[in-house]
Amino acid sequence: MKQVLRALQPGLEDFSLENMFPEITARAAAERGLGVLDDREEVAAALIPQGPVLPADRLHPWVWEPARPLWETSHYRQAIQTAWTTVNAKIQDKSEA
Numbered sequence: 001m002k003q004v005l006r007a008l009q010p011g012l013e014d015f016s017l018e019n020m021f022p023e024i025t026a027r028a029a030a031e032r033g034l035g036v037l038d039d040r041e042e043v044a045a046a047l048i049p050q051g052p053v054l055p056a057d058r059l060h061p062w063v064w065e066p067a068r069p070l071w072e073t074s075h076y077r078q079a080i081q082t083a084w085t086t087v088n089a090k091i092q093d094k095s096e097a
Contacts, residue, residue, distance in 0.1 A: 008036045
């Protein structure tokens with residue numbers, strides 16, 4: 001039980017069954033743990049960004065085409081750097097023409 005409570009919220013496992021008046025009783029810790037479980041979905045929903053979501057393949061081809069192979073292999077930082085470098089180079093080429 002203590003492992004479950006610790007996973008839900010560190011500190012909830014800090015009760016003792018031996019003490020007559022522990023700071024946190026086992027029952028109170030269990031009730032708080034159930035409350036954490038009940039609130040998980042609500043908390044997760046509140047943390048979702050409120051902005052629009054754009055599928056990556058709807059990005060401009062200058063952005064997505066060079067980044068896609070890296071993105072698909074979970075090299076996100078390199079994918080973003082590659083996309084930026086490509087867009088920067090295309091803009092420079094267009095400004096020189």
